[in-house]
Amino acid sequence: MxxxxxxxxxxxxxxxxxxxxxxxxTAVINATACAVIETARAxxxxxLAARNGILGALREELIDTxxxxxxxxxxxxxxxxxxxxxxxxxxxxxxxxxxRYERLIEVFRAHDIRWFLYNGGNDSADTALKISRIGxxxxxxxxxxxxxxxxxxxxxxxxxxxxxxxxxxxxxxxVAEASLxxxxxxxxxxxxxxxxxxxxxxxxxxxxxxxxxxxxxxxPHVILFPEVAFDxxxxxxxxxxxxxxxxxxxxxxxxxxxxxxxxxxxxAGTRDAFGHAxxxxxxxxxxxxxxxxxxxxxxxxxxxxxxxxARHLASKTDVDQAYAVGKAAVEYALAGRSAVxxxxxxxxxxxxxxxxxxAPLEKIANREKKLxxxxxxxxxxxxxxxxxxxxxxxxxxxxxxxxxKDGLPDYVRLANTPVAKKLASYVIEDR
Amino acid sequence: MxxxxxxxxxxxxxxxxxxxxxxxxTAVINATACAVIETARAxxxxxLAARNGILGALREELIDTxxxxxxxxxxxxxxxxxxxxxxxxxxxxxxxxxxRYERLIEVFRAHDIRWFLYNGGNDSADTALKISRIGxxxxxxxxxxxxxxxxxxxxxxxxxxxxxxxxxxxxxxxVAEASLxxxxxxxxxxxxxxxxxxxxxxxxxxxxxxxxxxxxxxxPHVILFPEVAFDxxxxxxxxxxxxxxxxxxxxxxxxxxxxxxxxxxxxAGTRDAFGHAxxxxxxxxxxxxxxxxxxxxxxxxxxxxxxxxARHLASKTDVDQAYAVGKAAVEYALAGRSAVxxxxxxxxxxxxxxxxxxAPLEKIANREKKLxxxxxxxxxxxxxxxxxxxxxxxxxxxxxxxxxKDGLPDYVRLANTPVAKKLASYVIEDR
Numbered sequence: 001m002x003x004x005x006x007x008x009x010x011x012x013x014x015x016x017x018x019x020x021x022x023x024x025x026t027a028v029i030n031a032t033a034c035a036v037i038e039t040a041r042a043x044x045x046x047x048l049a050a051r052n053g054i055l056g057a058l059r060e061e062l063i064d065t066x067x068x069x070x071x072x073x074x075x076x077x078x079x080x081x082x083x084x085x086x087x088x089x090x091x092x093x094x095x096x097x098x099x100r101y102e103r104l105i106e107v108f109r110a111h112d113i114r115w116f117l118y119n120g121g122n123d124s125a126d127t128a129l130k131i132s133r134i135g136x137x138x139x140x141x142x143x144x145x146x147x148x149x150x151x152x153x154x155x156x157x158x159x160x161x162x163x164x165x166x167x168x169x170x171x172x173x174x175v176a177e178a179s180l181x182x183x184x185x186x187x188x189x190x191x192x193x194x195x196x197x198x199x200x201x202x203x204x205x206x207x208x209x210x211x212x213x214x215x216x217x218x219x220p221h222v223i224l225f226p227e228v229a230f231d232x233x234x235x236x237x238x239x240x241x242x243x244x245x246x247x248x249x250x251x252x253x254x255x256x257x258x259x260x261x262x263x264x265x266x267x268a269g270t271r272d273a274f275g276h277a278x279x280x281x282x283x284x285x286x287x288x289x290x291x292x293x294x295x296x297x298x299x300x301x302x303x304x305x306x307x308x309x310a311r312h313l314a315s316k317t318d319v320d321q322a323y324a325v326g327k328a329a330v331e332y333a334l335a336g337r338s339a340v341x342x343x344x345x346x347x348x349x350x351x352x353x354x355x356x357x358x359a360p361l362e363k364i365a366n367r368e369k370k371l372x373x374x375x376x377x378x379x380x381x382x383x384x385x386x387x388x389x390x391x392x393x394x395x396x397x398x399x400x401x402x403x404x405k406d407g408l409p410d411y412v413r414l415a416n417t418p419v420a421k422k423l424a425s426y427v428i429e430d431r
Numbered sequence: 432m433x434x435x436x437x438x439x440x441x442x443x444x445x446x447x448x449x450x451x452x453x454x455x456x457t458a459v460i461n462a463t464a465c466a467v468i469e470t471a472r473a474x475x476x477x478x479l480a481a482r483n484g485i486l487g488a489l490r491e492e493l494i495d496t497x498x499x500x501x502x503x504x505x506x507x508x509x510x511x512x513x514x515x516x517x518x519x520x521x522x523x524x525x526x527x528x529x530x531r532y533e534r535l536i537e538v539f540r541a542h543d544i545r546w547f548l549y550n551g552g553n554d555s556a557d558t559a560l561k562i563s564r565i566g567x568x569x570x571x572x573x574x575x576x577x578x579x580x581x582x583x584x585x586x587x588x589x590x591x592x593x594x595x596x597x598x599x600x601x602x603x604x605x606v607a608e609a610s611l612x613x614x615x616x617x618x619x620x621x622x623x624x625x626x627x628x629x630x631x632x633x634x635x636x637x638x639x640x641x642x643x644x645x646x647x648x649x650x651p652h653v654i655l656f657p658e659v660a661f662d663x664x665x666x667x668x669x670x671x672x673x674x675x676x677x678x679x680x681x682x683x684x685x686x687x688x689x690x691x692x693x694x695x696x697x698x699a700g701t702r703d704a705f706g707h708a709x710x711x712x713x714x715x716x717x718x719x720x721x722x723x724x725x726x727x728x729x730x731x732x733x734x735x736x737x738x739x740x741a742r743h744l745a746s747k748t749d750v751d752q753a754y755a756v757g758k759a760a761v762e763y764a765l766a767g768r769s770a771v772x773x774x775x776x777x778x779x780x781x782x783x784x785x786x787x788x789x790a791p792l793e794k795i796a797n798r799e800k801k802l803x804x805x806x807x808x809x810x811x812x813x814x815x816x817x818x819x820x821x822x823x824x825x826x827x828x829x830x831x832x833x834x835x836k837d838g839l840p841d842y843v844r845l846a847n848t849p850v851a852k853k854l855a856s857y858v859i860e861d862r
Contacts, residue, residue, distance in 0.1 A: 025615045052618040081611030087619040169838055177740040180512030184456045187483040188518040304732035306605050309612040395838035407600055407826035
């Protein structure tokens with residue numbers, strides 16, 4: 001909090017930093033927010049946050065984080081979800097959306113925003129780059145930093161994306177625990193267990209499920225990647241082989257699994273009694289197949305948001321990296337850098353070592369990092385040593401939140417005090 | 432382990448204890464197994480375990496737990512699943528299944544089993560009672576103790592069932608975490624989140640989801656109990672009201688939800704393109720309804736076995752109680768009691784105090800404890816103060832397992848050394 005008038009004037013001459021979250025939230029995006037606020041506070045720079053991401057910036061719905069206590073800000077590190085709200089809203093090209101970009105600059109100008117930190121995935125990196133350009137074009141000197149985040153692990157350049165390591169840990173632990181359960185039941189009951197994981201386009205999370213196997217033959221016995229066209233006969237053959245070998249089969253299936261024709265299995269045309277299309281998943285489709293063709297009792301799980309909100313099981317590596325990119329983002333901004341992203345650089349696999357470096361947004365915006373072919377085993381249903389070498393360090397370490405006496409984690413809800421508007425009301429019109 | 436011959440003879444004169452797990456396993460049934468073995472070892476009584484529960488006892492597939500190291504036995508306390516395997520296999524009446532009961536006694540006799548501990552739910556309590564009777568009838572003095580276990584929390588007499596507290600904690604934490612996620616996304620994305628929980632006949636677990644609410648108005652906003660006939664219009668009205676009030680709606684839905692005609696929603700006749708019935712769940716049915724009638728974007732999660740295998744998130748109260756009933760079971764057996772179950776008696780709500788007492792299996796076998804009507808709020812969609820008073824202590828405390836350097840919990844796999852058979856091969860024939 002600002003303590004005296006002279007000091008205040010000095011800070012106002014320096015300007016304020018605006019932070020916004022974008023896209024799907026993760027177990028650790030608030031750890032990044034925590035780092036941004038703590039690092040800026042140490043430099044005596046006030047941080048405003050946009051309510052619901054870029055929409056808040058457009059609507060001038062800003063939050064004054066200087067009003068939060070030190071303890072509340074520190075508690076963000078262990079709180080899932082997005083403390084200021086996020087949104088799925090992509091700004092188009094400067095030509096198509098010029099008015100909106102100009103509006104952003106107007107809001108920045110009105111609130112003396114000198115630095116804008118945009119915390120999201122590939123789309124956000126693109127938006128951050130565009131904003132940095134239009135700022136210069138309109139003569140408003142805002143430095144823009146893209147801050148990495150995504151459970152999909154598909155940002156280019158950075159070795160790993162904050163949010164991914166925790167989903168990876170969640171998935172591996174879920175596979176290990178559920179497998180112990182099914183193994184106990186398989187003699188007379190459930191023989192096949194299918195875990196559906198996120199990953200519509202890439203099998204990063206599916207691959208992480210493979211980490212549950214500490215020795216050859218351990219579950220998961222079958223991983224179904226979106227990169228590998230679903231082959232029903234081969235899948236059933238493998239499931240049957242596992243059941244015959246060890247009594248049960250654990251399957252990790254990506255939500256983005258597609259057949260040879262390129263159609264998503266999850267949209268396999270299931271309809272209810274009224275002919276309405278079901279909002280299905282891949283797991284129920286696979287389960288029905290196993291039951292019908294192999295006659296085994298099947299159970300399936302679809303954790304959905306539980307995968308990415310499970311802060312109680314976050315990876316310490318992930319939390320540390322989420323914090324580190326937030327800290328670096330502020331440091332880059334205050335040093336006058338713009339149009340860059342603090343990326344994680346892996347300097348060593350074993351022991352695992354990493355550092356943060358700035359990378360130009362131009363190299364990141366609109367690019368997608370795909371799962372290396374060399375990470376999927378030749379048969380298409382498992383992960384390779386190369387995949388393990390990459391993935392293993394990302395799930396290491398625990399960072400359990402504090403729990404209340406009531407048995408629930410102590411997650412913080414910020415006061416989120418709004419900043420008084422200075423501009424006229426703004427309606428985001430349809431294009 | 433037995434250390435000297437004279438000592439061995441003394442023990443063999445005393446006899447051995449047989450332990451078997453039954454029905455669905457939980458996050459803490461191995462904590463009970465741990466207690467049984469540790470308590471028996473302290474009394475120098477060897478423990479054999481039946482591989483895959485009562486089937487193992489019938490097939491004379493017994494495991495020698497004296498061969499396990501002290502550390503391995505201790506590690507059972509923090510390991511989910513069933514260390515010796517379980518089964519779903521109900522023995523019928525003494526008249527219908529006499530041959531099988533006689534076979535059990537034959538196996539007990541061959542291995543000098545003086546005490547039989549059967550760790551399961553209502554069906555197991557019934558079987559334990561019958562075995563104690565036929566033992567006396569056939570002149571074989573085996574003392575039989577039923578040891579409580581079930582995530583369904585429906586055993587009569589005992590205040591709570593080991594396994595339930597951990598599922599309750601899992602459910603409440605899942606609701607809290609996923610709600611923070613949806614709340615961040617609801618401005619432009621997902622507005623409704625549906626969590627499907629176990630409980631085909633009773634809403635104990637659904638009720639536990641209500642513990643996520645620390646203040647009035649907190650999620651979950653709607654709980655759908657199997658005890659309350661599903662009313663589509665009322666459900667949609669409540670979901671809409673929550674979205675309009677706070678921007679989003681979290682729903683906890685029991686897998687056993689039924690409509691006014693008594694039909695399970697999960698079997699609502701969904702079929703795929705080939706007319707095959709889907710192994711569906713309640714959540715996808717509700718999600719499709721919300722999408723179609725209210726137009727909101729919906730996400731749904733169906734954790735299935737993850738709920739009951741999540742030892743990483745077990746309730747310390749539950750672990751302690753699971754251990755306590757195992758310890759008491761051995762103490763009762765060695766004291767010569769039979770046809771009883773160590774039950775949890777709540778002596779005080781606040782502070783929460785409990786103790787273990789023996790209860791006759793006659794009062795427990797084949798009975799079912801239903802969710803008290805007074806636990807469901809009058810409108811039918813929430814829990815009452817009485818429910819909270821009962822449920823809150825059960826999720827308190829954490830008992831995190833040790834984690835390996837690799838980021839996975841360190842769960843133990845026992846050697847499970849088989850005991851040499853003494854009888855001829857036995858085939859369990861169809862009735």
